[in-house]
Amino acid sequence: MYVEINYEDGSVGVACYEDEAEMQDALTAAHARAVEGGRASDNTVAPASRIRSAYVYDEHPDDYSPDQQTTAKEAQAAVDAAFKRAGGENLSVHEIAAEIRDISNPFLPVEAVEGAYDSKYKMESSEQLKPSFWGGE
Amino acid sequence: MAVIAFQRLSQLVTDYVMGNSGSITPPASWTLALSSTVVGTGSNMARGSVWSATVSGSNVNEIGSTTANGYARQTIAKTINQAGIDWGTSTFDSTFSTGGQTTTADQVTFGAFSGSPSPGGSTVNSSVLTDGSTLNAGQLYFAGDLQTTRSFANGDTEKVTPAIKAG
Numbered sequence: 001m002y003v004e005i006n007y008e009d010g011s012v013g014v015a016c017y018e019d020e021a022e023m024q025d026a027l028t029a030a031h032a033r034a035v036e037g038g039r040a041s042d043n044t045v046a047p048a049s050r051i052r053s054a055y056v057y058d059e060h061p062d063d064y065s066p067d068q069q070t071t072a073k074e075a076q077a078a079v080d081a082a083f084k085r086a087g088g089e090n091l092s093v094h095e096i097a098a099e100i101r102d103i104s105n106p107f108l109p110v111e112a113v114e115g116a117y118d119s120k121y122k123m124e125s126s127e128q129l130k131p132s133f134w135g136g137e
Numbered sequence: 138m139a140v141i142a143f144q145r146l147s148q149l150v151t152d153y154v155m156g157n158s159g160s161i162t163p164p165a166s167w168t169l170a171l172s173s174t175v176v177g178t179g180s181n182m183a184r185g186s187v188w189s190a191t192v193s194g195s196n197v198n199e200i201g202s203t204t205a206n207g208y209a210r211q212t213i214a215k216t217i218n219q220a221g222i223d224w225g226t227s228t229f230d231s232t233f234s235t236g237g238q239t240t241t242a243d244q245v246t247f248g249a250f251s252g253s254p255s256p257g258g259s260t261v262n263s264s265v266l267t268d269g270s271t272l273n274a275g276q277l278y279f280a281g282d283l284q285t286t287r288s289f290a291n292g293d294t295e296k297v298t299p300a301i302k303a304g
Contacts, residue, residue, distance in 0.1 A: 002209060005249065011296065012221055013246030016201075016209040022251045026207050029292025030249035041248075041293035043285070048294065051249075060270030062212040068165050104165035106212055107220035120221035121212075 002057040003027075004125070006117040007049035008034070014060060027051060027134035035135075051134050053117040055125035064123045065104035075100055138284065139176040143277040144184050164268035164276070168210040169245050169299055171200050172265050173257030176282045182263075188273045197280070200261055201254030202272040206289070208254040210270050211245035213299070230304070237304015248294035261287040264297050 003023055006012050017023040033039070034048035070078075082099035083091055102109075108122055119125055131137055152161035174197045175181045183195035190202050201208035214220035217227075222243040230236035253259050263282050269275035279301055287295060 005246075007246065007294075011244060011246040013211060013248060013294070014209045015207040015248055015250075016205040017207060017251060018205070022206075026249040026251035026291060029251075030294060033292050041287075041289065041295060043287045043293075043295065046296065048292075060209060062166060062168055062210065062270045065165050066269060068162075101215070105214055105216065105220065106166050107214040107216075107222070109219055110221070113221065 002060050003129070004055040004057065004061060004119055004121060005030075005051055006053040006120075008052050009049040010116065011049065012120055014062070016060070023056075024133060027054060027129075031134045031136055051131075051136060053119075054129040054134065055119045055121075056127040056129060057121075057123060057125050059123075061121035061123040061125075062106050064106035064121070068104040070100070070103050074103060078103055138282045139178060140279065140281040141176050141182050141184070142279045143182075143186060145276045146278045147184075149278075163215060166215055166268070167213040167242075167278070168267055168269060168275070169213060169242075169297060170210050170265045170267050170272075171208065171247060171257075171261050171287075171295075171297075172197055172263045172280070173200055173260050174198050175262045176280050182280060186277055188267070188275060188277060190273045197265060197277060198257060199265075199273045200257035202256065204252075204255040205272075206252040206254045206258065207248050207250035208258070208289075209247075210267070210272070211247060211297075213242045213245065213266075230302070235304070237302045239300060239302040241298060241300040244296050244298045246294055246296050248289065250289040250291065250293045250295075252291050253289050259288045261289070261295075264299060266299060266301075 034050040078099045152158040186195045189196035214223035216223040227240040265280040266278040
């Protein structure tokens with residue numbers, strides 16, 4: 001299983017665990033270290049950061065659209081959105097192409113992420129863990 | 138610190154940028170991986186290296202392919218200042234011999250680890266820009282040695298900030 005971990009310092013990472021018990025061990029240890037003022041690892045002087053949110057996925061959330069396929073309807077919607085945002089009749093083909101390429105982007109655009117610790121990925125998570133899972137408040 | 142640009146990155150310039158290829162194209166997103174292989178000075182990684190679990194020749198070996206213990210590749214979006222983790226505004230260095238255009242990605246965070254990933258978790262030597270989430274698979278784009286060899290234990294996290302200069 002995969003989990004997207006959002007830390008208090010704004011960093012975000014994805015981790016892979018065999019099962020829930022292993023995931024809880026790792027998240028609890030990482031969070032406790034931050035609460036105690038410890039370091040992120042023995043390799044660094046950087047402080048550990050508290051965990052603020054965690055989202056569980058059945059597969060890596062990077063696998064949102066690995067084959068980069070789309071439908072005519074989805075592509076047309078992207079083209080329409082590009083012209084609407086530009087507010088004119090003519091638009092650079094590269095801006096249109098960028099809008100279509102972004103269909104396969106696994107990340108949400110910044111404006112679509114409401115809270116600082118909300119999920120950053122387009123893929124739907126199977127579960128949002130409660131802070132008590134890792135010893136948080 | 139040794140760095141290397143792999144063949145696929147060069148091919149993207151020649152075929153995709155120069156030739157508008159529809160088959161040699163960038164991935165949906167980049168991913169950053171950790172490797173036990175040293176970039177070295179020509180005797181370890183090579184321009185034509187490939188990902189492989191087999192430690193042989195110029196193969197690049199990813200950590201955690203047998204036991205992840207929290208290890209997973211980290212996504213870097215193919216955008217500039219538009220997503221949670223993507224590339225920053227690039228800068229230009231006009232120095233004739235060493236200059237070029239540089240871009241730095243947002244910092245990515247590996248872990249939290251639940252122990253030492255196997256294989257390679259006790260001798261992490263380099264970070265590699267690649268694609269996809271399947272370990273020891275996908276294209277290689279560029280890699281750089283870490284400042285020191287890393288190892289991981291339960292509760293550890295590791296932050297890496299990749300940058301590339303094209304020149």
